[in-house]
Amino acid sequence: MDLDWTALNRRTFLKSVAVLGALGADRAGTAEPSAQTVPTVADRTDDRNYWIAVMERIATPVLENLSRRELRKTMPVEAADPADRGRFTHLEAFGRLLAGIAPWLAAQGLDESEAARRRKFIEWAQESLDAATDPRSADFMNFHEDRQPLVDAAFMAQGILRAPAALWQPLSARVRRQVIGALKSSRAISTPTSNNWVMFAAMVEAALQTMGEQTDSQRCDGCVRQMLGWYKGDGIYGDGEDFHFDYYNSFVIHPMLLDVVSVLQRDRGGYGPVYGTVLSRARRHAEILERLIAPDGTFPSVGRSTAYRFGAFHALAQVALMHELPVRVEPAQVRCAMTAVIRRAIEAPGTFDDRGWLRIGFCGHQPSLAEAYISTGSLYLCSTAMLPLGLPPADAFWSAPAARWTSQRLWSGEPLAPDHALPS
Secondary structure, three states: OOOOOOHHHHHHHHHHHHHHHHHHHHHHOOOOOOOOOOOOOOOOOHHHHHHHHHHHHHHHHHHHHHHOOOHHHOOOOOOOOOOHOOHHHHHHHHHHHHHHHHHOOOOOOOOHHEEEEEEEHHHHHHHHHHHHHHHHHHHHOOOOOOHHHHHHHHHHHHHHHHOHHHHHOOOOHHHHHHHHHHHHHHHHHHOEEEEEEEHHHHHHHHHHHHHHOOOOHHHHHHHHHHOOEEEEOOOOOOOOOOOOOOOHHHHHHHHHHHHHHHHHHHHHHHHHHHHHHHHHHHHHHHHHHHOOOOOOOOOOOOOHHHHHHHHHHHHHHHHOOOOOOOOOHHHHHHHHHHHHHHHHHHOOOOOEEEOOOEEOOOOOOOOHHHHOOEHHHHHHHHHHHHHHHHHHOOOOOHHHHOOOOHHHHHOOOOOOOOOOOOOO
């Protein structure tokens, strides 16, 4: 049965609409920013409840339908070539969403209301892992044919690594075997050598190692060494030998390096200095990303894959989740800045179709922005910006008073310390 967003649990839906509507009204009454008028942060806004409402809206169509083994039947495939991208788009949607929602599924210290809201998403995610990897399932996914499945096998693996207590330990032995088999099957895709795809191979191997499986050192350690060799300076890696002005350092490179090298450090030893280097570069990149958020919550659309929307802030979200923000970047300013970004994107007319599925665009529905590899499933990478939902409500990220972010402070004339590059 096709998912009708308006037919979802009425109480949760009404609560979400109230939050989304109130925030929309706040924004509608805010003047465009200038050096004299900088939008203020409303202390009354419940940012966490807003983020949860957004995550629920993004995640429900994917997880509810997949848990019922009806994703292929219900999910539209918007793409330049729907027939071609239809071979990959379902794993794209699931893997990317899982990477983003996982920390919330395992978060501790929730109040009773939030825990109750979350419960069905945990159940749906566990059932979806079964549906996606069971060869008898109508939604059994493609993990090895052509090249694209390596990307989204890696995002699925990253999601499991980020929340083993919710997404691995409770699984039955049968489902665990299925997941391991699916991840191993992605090894049929040759080891990438020339771009950020090296991190997808490494992520799959890191997950398999955590699951107790034998790993391919070339696809793990070798790929990490290759990525580290492309470092250009000041928190920026090349996408291969060349520098590309886009958000792939945040979409993929920093988050996956942090997660993979963390596994290597934990299980093999000797990676402590490497992890320290990777972390310092990620912290600097997070600092740069925060500075890119304009006073009104917009940010530059630069380079390819801009249809991933606020997934551009994956690395900033990861560093915030880890409590590793740079000294000059307070958690509250990141919360407020990212809330503004999410509001600008999610509330743009045309972002969702009439059944609740994301549509291609950067701000609303803009299918002309899509590269040939972009499809409906690709868009769910936006969920990775919401990793801080894995922090409890009492954490300073959520509980500290609202704060202006860097560009708001600068454009209001506030004196700040100068910005400096990360020493090589």
